[in-house]
Amino acid sequence: MGDISPDPVQFKIEPTPIPTINIVRHGTYPIYTGGLGDVWKCSMIIQPGTQRLVAVKSLRVPLTTDVESLNKIGKRVRREAYVWIQLEHDNILPLDGVTEEFGLLPALVSPWMEGGSLDNYLKREFSGLTDSRKWKLVRQVAAGISYLHNKGIVHGDLTATNVLVDGLGDHVRLADFGLSMIIAEEGNATFTSCHPGNVRWMPPEAFPAGDEDEDEVKYEKPVKAWDVYSYGCVVFQIFSGKEPYVWIKNVFQVTGALKKGRAPFKDIQNHEVYQQFSPCLNTISPERPTMDDIIRLLGSL
Numbered sequence: 001m002g003d004i005s006p007d008p009v010q011f012k013i014e015p016t017p018i019p020t021i022n023i024v025r026h027g028t029y030p031i032y033t034g035g036l037g038d039v040w041k042c043s044m045i046i047q048p049g050t051q052r053l054v055a056v057k058s059l060r061v062p063l064t065t066d067v068e069s070l071n072k073i074g075k076r077v078r079r080e081a082y083v084w085i086q087l088e089h090d091n092i093l094p095l096d097g098v099t100e101e102f103g104l105l106p107a108l109v110s111p112w113m114e115g116g117s118l119d120n121y122l123k124r125e126f127s128g129l130t131d132s133r134k135w136k137l138v139r140q141v142a143a144g145i146s147y148l149h150n151k152g153i154v155h156g157d158l159t160a161t162n163v164l165v166d167g168l169g170d171h172v173r174l175a176d177f178g179l180s181m182i183i184a185e186e187g188n189a190t191f192t193s194c195h196p197g198n199v200r201w202m203p204p205e206a207f208p209a210g211d212e213d214e215d216e217v218k219y220e221k222p223v224k225a226w227d228v229y230s231y232g233c234v235v236f237q238i239f240s241g242k243e244p245y246v247w248i249k250n251v252f253q254v255t256g257a258l259k260k261g262r263a264p265f266k267d268i269q270n271h272e273v274y275q276q277f278s279p280c281l282n283t284i285s286p287e288r289p290t291m292d293d294i295i296r297l298l299g300s301l
Contacts, residue, residue, distance in 0.1 A: 015081040016097030018044065018109055023056065023099050030058075040102065041112060053112035057176075058102035070104060077106050083153070084108070091144030093164060093173040110175070115165030118172060118234070119243065122160065125169060126241035134238050137172060139298055141234055144174040146291040149224050156222035158230035159201040160237050199251050200244040203229035204258045204283050225285035231294070232280025236265045239273050276301070 022045040030038035040056040061073060077098075084095040096109040115121050118137070122129075141163055148155055155162075155174065162176040203226050233244045244264035245254045258264075261283055268274050276297065282288045289297070 015078070015085045015095060018097040018099040020099055020101045021045075023054070023109070024051070025056075038102075040107075042109075044096065044109065053114075054096060054109050055112050056099065056102055056107050056109050058107040059105045061104055065104070074105050077108075081106070081108060087147075087151070089144060089147040090171070091140045091173055092147060093175040113164035113173065113175075114167030115169050117161045118163035118165055118238075119160035121165045121169060122237065122241055133169075135301075136170075137238050138235050140172045141174070141231065142291065142294055142298055144172075145227055145231055146295050148174070149227070149291045154222050154224050155227050155230075157198050158227050158234065159198045160234055160243070161198070163234065199254050199258075200264065201230040201233045202226070202258065203285060204261065205285055207255055207259060223285075224290065225288050228280050228288045228291065228294070229282075229285070231291070232277050233264055235273065235277045235280070236268055239271060240265060240268050 024043045024045070026041040026043065031041045032039040037057055037059040040058065042054050042056050043051045044054040045051045059073070059077060061070065065073075081095060081098055085097075088094070093110050093113070096111065098106040099109055100106060118141075145155060145158065155176075157176050158174070162174065163172050164175050165172050206222070206226065237243060242265070245257055245262075247266070248254050248257060264281070265274075277294075279287070279289050280294070
């Protein structure tokens, strides 16, 4: 079945500029440091005497970056923020606005999710999760991705580290649009290259032929079928409690395993959920279901 016609993204809604004086950092260092940026835990002053926790994501660039490149990247950040500010869905992390003084580029401000990433949440809580709770997580992630696809947006970086959990472990939101969200505008997609940290959740077509021990990995442009593969990996991680290719420690060896067609999960093939969602991991991308298909499948279960 085909996707629902997308609701075109507009570029007329500017993200709210948040004065730096209204952002108070918790600590001297970021709470999380990734391959492309840092996340700071902060308080944002809403009005005098009222504040709430927020996450400030600053994008890291080499100090040697020339002014022309810096301006180009800055435009990309603002462009992505224009799109993010329009997204309204229970399972999409909202954007509060942008702020300065967290690096050379504008930083993205969003609500703080106390439960952290789904990846860490599963490591902490997996043994106590009922099947009912797992299915709820599976449905919420699907709802978020389906919403994006129907907006003409490919996430392009869907991993259990980019799904955030609230303090009760009852509600998840998809995040990390500021780094690798794909924007569909007038039929032309623009994208940011992905980083090694998400390789485990990537489909095999993401990688060109080459040596699995190479120091640098070049990525193809993501499409919706890429998200479907990544979604399947997240589903199996929710039910197994283990990351894709958990037995492989070196990220570049994961790339080699992908190219050789090795399955990203073991010891789950006999589980009912594997029979239902294994088509998501089809190595032939056109033969994967769409998110519309997946939503229908979830509705029938």
